[in-house]
Amino acid sequence: MKLVVVSAGLSVPSSTRLLGDRLAAAVGRDVPAEVQVVELRDLAVEIAHHLTNGFPGKRLAAAIDAVTGADGLIVVTPVFSASYSGLFKSFFDVIDKDALTGRPVLVAATGGTARHSLVLEHALRPLFAHLRAVVVPTGVYAASEDWGAEGLDGRIERAAGELAALMRGLSTARVPARGADGFEVVPFEERLAALRA
Template identity: 55%
Template sequence: MTRRTLAVVSGGLSQPSSTRLLADQLAAAVRDELVRAGETVELVQVELREHAHDIMNNMLTGFPSTALRSALDAVAGADALIAVTPIFNASYSGLFKSFFDVLDGEALVGRPVLIGATGGTARHSLALEHAARPMFSYLHAVVMPTAVFAAPEDWSGGSADGALRSRIARAGRELAEQVRQRPPSAGPADPFALTTSFEQMLDHSES
């Protein structure tokens, strides 16, 4: 039985947060698909509001705190990423963008990513395509075809709620399929790990 790790990054600022709610539902959809396929799944939640000051300090100093380092490593070492942001002024939030600015530039290369967003009006849904998707494509992630946006009316029940659940289910299947096609992640690279054996170093020094 293969063990998989899903990093779930939520950029919501309020508490409780509809952004976190959407992230949780997307994560549950992916987890359920993988479990049905015989995989074991660990969900690692990264709530950006808890790291807001550390993210800014990292941008100013170049050094992450211990807690932020743990969050960055969780994203870098996961088999896949679910990333959900609130939409402000027709784009992702500054906190959401800043987190990925301090993430190592190679961390998401080839990594399956499912993107989602919440906003005060359905008109903001296009921000996923003109802002979030290009950012993750720039980072060389493999972004799922289905992006999920939730407006306030999507949580009110009825046909809108049903349409949201359908999109969540479809996006969950897409990410789960991508994860199943790939070997398990080896986790983040250890910057202090030896890349050359002592024997090789001795041979080199004697030559």
């Protein structure tokens, strides 16, 4: 399986990237996955050019392919003006509106204060609901005081477990389910349609 982390952190080192890495590591403990990180900071110029001319550069096209081909996504943004960063939004603006339909997504954000934690519910979740992605129930927000404090690890593990479960569920949905006796399990609606034909 392929897990892609989209990080919109601007600094090096970045707490946004650190949160993405910790979430990816937690998902990897639950489900075997090849992890790829897309650093939006490195794609800023290509994203701007795509918005103005309609054509992605080579690195941006590769990033879009990675995101749209992933079995699961972790998206992490710093909070600017009580919302996701403009760079983060611009990246998802250049992706086809139907490309993330049904894709499991874990939303996360970082900020200087806990007062911005509702960005997950008021900005990130609606964005990915609009893109018809499947957003895991638990989002992870990390304020400056959360690093090294009690509670962040538990939120990371819970959210990662939810994403891993969705990724496992979607991968098994692609192959016919088989019971313990080896017989193929066919959904009732399919069996009924076959009988009517």
